[in-house]
Amino acid sequence: MKFSYRFSNLLGTVYRRGNLNFTHDGNSVISPVGNRVTVFDLKNNKSDTLPLATRYNIKCVGLSPDGRLAIIVDEGGSALLVSLACRSVLHHFHFKGSVHSVSFSPDGRRFVVTKGNLAQMYHAPGKKREFNAFVLDKTYFGPYDETTCIDWTDDSRCFVVGSKDMSTWVFGAERWDNLIYYALGGHKDAIVACFFESSSLDLYSLSQDGALCVWQCDTPPEGLRLKAPSGWKADLLQRGKEEEEEDGDRETTVWGKATPAEEEKKGKVKYSRLAKYFFNKEGDFNSLTAAAYHKKIRLLVTGFASGIFHLHELPEFNLIHSLSISDQSISSVAINSSGDWIAFGCSGLGQLLVWEWQSESYVLKQQGHFNSMVSLAYSPDGQYIVTGGDDGKVKVWNTLSGFCFVTFTEHSSGVTGVTFTATGYVIVTSSMDGTVRAFDLHRYRNFRTFTSPRPTQFSCVAVDSSGEIVSAGAQDSFEIFVWSMQTGRLLDVRVLSGHEGPVSGLCFNPMKSILASASWDKTVRLWDMFDSWRTKETLALTSDALAVSFRPDGAELAVATLNSQITFWDPENAVQTGSIEGRHDLKTGRKELDKVTAKHSAKGKAFTTLCYSADGQSILAGGMSKFVCIYHVREQILMKRFEISCNLSLDAMEEFLNRRKMTEFGNLALIDQDAGQEDGTAIPLPGVKKGDMSSRHFKPEIRVTSLRFSPTGRCWAATTTEGLLIYSLDTQMLFDPFELDTSITPGRVREALRQQEFTRAILMALRLNEDKLVQEALESVPWGEIEVVSSSLPELYVEKVLEFLASSFEVSHHVEFYLTWTQKLLMLHGQKLKSRAGQLLPVVQFLQKSIQQHLDNLSKLCDWNRYNIQYALAVSKQRGMKRSLELPGSEEEAEASEDDSLYLLGAGDGTDTKEKGCWGRAGHGGLFQ
Known part of the structure; x- marks a missing residue:
């Protein structure tokens, strides 16, 4: 579990x-x-x-x-x-x-x-x-080409379908006598959207060339007549009618039957075009790519390939608003039920925006990395995740909300490494543009930029536990540069030389000033930061080193190599303590263009990222595969393997060759069938009439670029081809008892609570390990007896209670009650728990994360209240001074106005302010209302 x-x-x-x-x-x-x-x-x-x-x-x-x-x-x-x-x-x-x-x-x-x-x-x-x-x-x-869009009438009697053959088709959902189908033309390009008017058969159709046709129907929805049944249905209906006439119960009418005169009067449904409007009035070609219509307020939203959207009022076609929100084509548009918010999706950049059109403000504005993510890092309290991508952007994500709240774009090339300092308020990143930058999360700015004497490309970055030393490895010069965070300059010994290949990974020892550097020259070097910057040890490997990681206590070092092995070392004695063969655990898939089988292609794959768990007993490994593996370090066995994706739209997912794609002319994957056929793309080449002849189909390969465990130990994150995946223990209900026997049941727990045996009830609830039962047992303890019950808990169960308290802080409103429990447990058992500090560190960090969230929320609320009170006072002063100028003068008021140290608090209800007011001291004269 x-x-x-x-x-x-x-x-x-x-x-x-x-x-x-x-x-x-x-x-x-x-x-x-x-x-x-x-x-x-x-x-x-x-x-x-x-x-x-x-x-x-x-x-x-x-x-x-x-x-x-x-x-x-x-x-x-x-x-x-x-x-x-x-x-x-x-x-x-x-x-x-x-x-x-x-x-x-x-x-x-x-x-x-x-x-x-x-x-x-x-x-x-x-x-x-x-x-x-x-x-x-x-x-x-009906349509001759692909259908593109659907819309229903409000009463669900009919629906309309648009097609790429420039026609719009109206179909009846039932067997209507006067409407089976109706085809509408009038467009010169593919239909993008079509909409019915509210409570009517009138409709609008929009085509890709920016044309809007307004169609009017001569029949209301109530005028649709059901078609008379035929064949066996008619016989069955006639038989039922005869039986009812014999019984004389009631008169039955035949469906759809009418007199000849009524048939002539009631003809088939007919449509006529009332108007035709064009969005591209200037003559510039700008393809319409998406549209949405709100029937109640008659608001039409249209998105175009240039990233512009328009708001129109129908049927008059009055322009309400127009705005450019993106550089790429708008792929999808949606309006909420009230008509206040409009959502836009841009697939080219992966953007999602929600716009409130009445106030002209963004409700939501999010965008992922344009290219793949490369690295990630957790903040020390586990509240934030920072990611770096090949697009040169650094994004910070809130793990609780799942939103990105700040994006740094100072790097001009791909970001290769990101890390937090120990305080959690500074992010350090390395990039291929030759700079290492430090970002402040208080003011959201780049306050330090570290550079090398010669231009070089940095492949990794690391910061020591004090946050004072920043180091980065070079990919082209095989050197390691070390800077001071305070000055932003290189230290006395400018570079650490000795590697004969690109530096692939850096990691500081959490407990000592030791830097471990992995390189493609089949070595891992340990550098002593205090002893003349010398190489303390050199660990010889059997293959190129790809990643390196220290255990949280600094007593062990893990290295991933190109031959799919993970080796473990004792950094003090430079002795290898174990190794794990991970070749068979990767299980890589076969690419579309591979000439070899998946089994043989796995020989060139390896783990490229490593991360120890919070307690240091297991290690997480991922690389050029769709699998992430968790190994037990001491036993050196695979504990569990996670399949991060089952998306066959990505490359290297299938194990066997698809014979249907093999023809006598070769693999169909070599033929780019999507080139020049994308709807609504811009035209970058002159002379191209449709699509983009320079575009090519791209199928990304599934891989894991970075892995990190949360400091709380409750979840881990992975940057993959699909995005930033979070795997957690808190998303499921599991029966995971602890030292359970047959005498422990929920009934006995509640019986102990009724007898006020709180310690025994809590212990039994913890052994059952059900959150609802543990919550009931803890909240039954009176506030005054928390200290007594806390002191009587065994040491083994204190960790369980602390872990439950940490998880309860995120969802419970009893903040003070749980804070009292936390304080008493830590004060009474703190000395005993110090011996197990390494194992309890994830629990304490989990507590810190939960309490910090409440602190942030309360501080924001207090700041908001304080600013509101200051604003109210300022408005009150302004109104009071204005009122003092408008009041008729008198001798007493004249005397009061001459004394700058007196002010009058008025009633503000139109009565005499002197009777209901009171005198006080102030630094200026005037009246306050």
Whole structure:
């Protein structure tokens, strides 16, 4: 149970591709991120990734009207029916083809998917238990090219489908007599979106060339007539009618039957075009890529390939607002139920923005790394994670909310290493641009820039435990540079020379001033920072060193080498203490263009990142594979292996060659089928009429670039091709008892509480190890008896109570009560716990993180109250001085105005201020209201 980490959250990736959706209440945005789905809670400022994944990247998401169910469809046509309430998969389905869009009817009884050049309507899954969740009802034909968009009428009687063949098709959800289908033209490019008007069959259609057509229907929705049944249905209906006429119960009307005169009067549904508008009035070609329409307030939002969006009021087509929000094409647009917030997704840069158009302000503005993440580091209290990417950006993420709150863009090239200082308020980064920079998290600025005498590229960075010494390894000159944090200059001995290959990793001993450097020259060197900067020891390896890490107590050193081994060393005696062979644990996949099998390609793979756990008993390893391994250091065995991704849209995921892609002309993967066919891309080359002839299809390879355990030991993070993955122990309910026997039950715990035997009840609850029961036992103890009960707890159970208190601080409102428990336990058992300081360090850091969160929240609240009071006083002074100028003068007021040390506090209700006021001293004269 100690290694039962499960996927908790995905950071660093906010949007990939697909359509955005707002939840039913309009407070959250559902965004597809690769093959996962993230829910951004805008009210509570929190992001949460659902614990489910599809086989390929998500293509579209359909949300039910009540917001409880979602249909998630990937690029391969596989669909998941997901319950958003319990965050679980209810049903799997395959549509046998690529699906472009999916939409539920407003009544929630049906949903339509567009697949190829047809539309299919299914019965939506209900609340009762069903054998088959998806039942095909009808298939609608008509368009000659791929269908692109769907929209329903408010009464769920009809739906409209847009197509790439420049036509718009209106279909009836039932067998209507006067409307089977209706095709609308009038466009010269592919249809991007089409929308019905509220409570009407009138609709709008938008094409990619920026044209809007307004269509009017001569029939209201109530004018649709059901078609008379035929065949066996008609016979069955006629038989039932005859039986009812014989019984004489009631008169029955035949569906759709009318007199000939009524048939002539009531013809087929007809559409006419009222108007046609154009967005590109200046004549510049700017493809329309996404659109959304709010039927109640009649607000149309359109996004374009240049990153500009427009707000129009329909049907008059009045421009309300226009803004450029990105350099790339806007891929998806969504409006919440109230019409206040608009969400935009840009797949080119991975941006997600939520715009409040009435106040013209951002509600949410997030963007991941443009290229892959390279490195990460936890803050000492575990509240923040800093990441560096190949795009030269340094981002800081809040682990509680999942949002990035600051981005540093000072580096001009890829970031290769990031780390926190011991205080947690300074970030040090290294880059290929030849600089090492220090960033301040108080003022959010780059306050130090470290450079070398000769231009060089830095591949790694490390800071000692005091935060005074900064070191970075060079990739081209094979040297290690050491600076002072205070002065920003190189120390007396400028460089540490001795390596004969690029420096791949640096790590300081947490307890001593010893620096370990790993290099491709098959050595690890230990440098003494206080003893003339000499090489203390040189550890000879059998292969190139790729990563190095010290144990938290500094008594052991782990090195990952190119031959897939992890070797452990005693840094004091320079003796190897063990090794782990990880070649078979990597299990790398086969790339699309590989000529060898996955088994043979694994020979060139290795672990590229290492990290010790908080207690130092296990080590986390990852590299050029989709697996992350946890090894037990002492036993040197594999404890658990985590598969970080099952996304087949990434390269090196499959173990066997796909024979369907092999033709007589070679592998189909060599043919770039996506070039020049991207919708809505800009035109960088002259003469290109459609698409971008210089674009090429890119399939990223799955790999793990960096791993770090949280200082609390409750979770670990990995930077991968998909983003920043968080695996945690706090996302599940597990039965993990501790020294349990048959005499311990929840009933006996509550019986002990009724008898006020609090110590025995707490011990039994801790042995059952159920959070609800432990919470009940601790909160039953009176406040005055906390010290007595704390002193009677055995030392072995004190750690368990502290760990529970740390986790309870994050969710409970009884802050003072739990703080009292924490204080008494640490004061009474502090001396005994010092002997196990190394094992208790993660628990203490977990406590510190939880208490620090409350401190930050309270300090923000106090600052907010203080500023509000100051503002109220300032406004009161201003109004009082204004009132003193408007009051009629008198002798007494004249005397008061002459004395600058007196002021009058008025009643402010229009009565005599002298009667209800009071005199006081002030530094200036005047009246306060």
